[in-house]
Structures are given as C-alpha cells and as structure tokens.
Amino acid sequence: MTNETNITLTLNGEKVSAKAEPRMLASDFIRDVLFMSGTHVGCEHGVCGACTIRFNGKTARSCLLFAAQLDGANVETVESLGTAIDMHRIQKAFRKHHALQCGFCTPGFLMTVSEILETLPLSTDDEIRDALSGNLCRCTGYEHIVRAVRELVDERDGVPA
Structure with missing residues (x-):
C-alpha cells in the first residue's frame, strides 16, 4: 500500500498535478516526476545551490523541501527562463x-x-x-x-x- 499524496502546483506558469510519497524531496519530485531535469541535485544538503528554484517568488534549495510543501505553490525552475533558441x-x-x-x-x-x-x-x-x-x-x-x-x-x- 502506498501513502502517496496528490500535489498540485503552478510550475513555470502551468498548473500541474502529480503524486508523491510524503518523504520525497522536492528536488526528486521536480526531476523524476515532473521531468524538469534542469534542477540539478548536487550535495543534497542545501550547500551547493545546484538545485535552486524559485518557490513563491523566492529562491529555495529544492533538496531541503519536501514535495508536499510544493502543493499550492508557484514554482519556477531554470526551464522557466528560456530555451537554447530563445534565451533569457x-x-x-x-x-x-x-x-x-x-x-x-x-x-x-x-x-x-x-x-x-x-x-x-x-x-x-x-x-x-x-x-x-x-x-x-x-x-x-x-x-x-x-x-x-x-x-x-x-x-x-x-x-x-
């Protein structure tokens, strides 16, 4: 039996929903469930900054957040900035x-x-x-x-x- 919870958030301007276990880190949720691979996982201790996202307008280390904390939030990843063709x-x-x-x-x-x-x-x-x-x-x-x-x-x- 799984204990997954539904998480609905605005990701890079688009409303998305997905399920995650309560202990899943936001960094893993963003990369492995929402497929935003630009959020890199480095130290997993909040020290290196590779997993930095914008969480309700402020930068945050996604490795220090649980996926469940993203519920109802506005999240921006590096993919929100631009593409190789249309760079920010x-x-x-x-x-x-x-x-x-x-x-x-x-x-x-x-x-x-x-x-x-x-x-x-x-x-x-x-x-x-x-x-x-x-x-x-x-x-x-x-x-x-x-x-x-x-x-x-x-x-x-x-x-x-």
Missing part, C-alpha cells in the same frame, strides 16, 4: 561572458541571479560575490560569472556599456 537575458549574459564550463552549477546560479537582480542593489562586485556566495562552482573561478552579473546589473540600472 541572464542566459545570454552567461554565454557571452563564458560564465559556465561543465554547466552543472549553472541552473542554480541562473535562478539565484533572477532573484538578486530583482531584490538587491549590487553596487559593487563584492556585493555580487556576496549575493552569489550560496552557489558553488568547481570549474569557473567565479570571475566570468561576476562579469555576467555585472553586465546584467549595469543593464538593469541603465549604465551605458
């Missing part, structure tokens, strides 16, 4: 500045950047680094990521290129 401006900036290498951490960074551009002034590169400090990358050395975010902040603030 954040994705374009990351590509332009070579702000990715292996790409494993990239979805988490993109989701984090989507929030910090809306909520933080990010006046200095040190503020950008601080805002990104919850996301780990083993490949880039972060400089290219900071450059991409700097360009996005300047664009947002109307600073001429």
Whole structure:
C-alpha cells in the first residue's frame, strides 16, 4: 500500500498535478516526476545551490523541501527562463561572458541571479560575490560569472556599456 499524496502546483506558469510519497524531496519530485531535469541535485544538503528554484517568488534549495510543501505553490525552475533558441537575458549574459564550463552549477546560479537582480542593489562586485556566495562552482573561478552579473546589473540600472 502506498501513502502517496496528490500535489498540485503552478510550475513555470502551468498548473500541474502529480503524486508523491510524503518523504520525497522536492528536488526528486521536480526531476523524476515532473521531468524538469534542469534542477540539478548536487550535495543534497542545501550547500551547493545546484538545485535552486524559485518557490513563491523566492529562491529555495529544492533538496531541503519536501514535495508536499510544493502543493499550492508557484514554482519556477531554470526551464522557466528560456530555451537554447530563445534565451533569457541572464542566459545570454552567461554565454557571452563564458560564465559556465561543465554547466552543472549553472541552473542554480541562473535562478539565484533572477532573484538578486530583482531584490538587491549590487553596487559593487563584492556585493555580487556576496549575493552569489550560496552557489558553488568547481570549474569557473567565479570571475566570468561576476562579469555576467555585472553586465546584467549595469543593464538593469541603465549604465551605458
């Protein structure tokens, strides 16, 4: 006998329903049940940021949430930003500045950047680094990521290129 519960949420702007066991993590639910494979699972302890989603407008580590907590929520994954053909401006900036290498951490960074551009002034590169400090990358050395975010902040603030 299974103890699954029905979960209904808005995922990337579309209402969806699926079943999950109460102990299933949101990261596993998003990837394995809802087939949003852009949400990566890294440390499973909320440290690396690879599984970052927007949960009711705020970034959250999906490995620290249960699937049942998503019931009734508005959830955005990296797939909400754009596609390879029609990229979001954040994705374009990351590509332009070579702000990715292996790409494993990239979805988490993109989701984090989507929030910090809306909520933080990010006046200095040190503020950008601080805002990104919850996301780990083993490949880039972060400089290219900071450059991409700097360009996005300047664009947002109307600073001429």
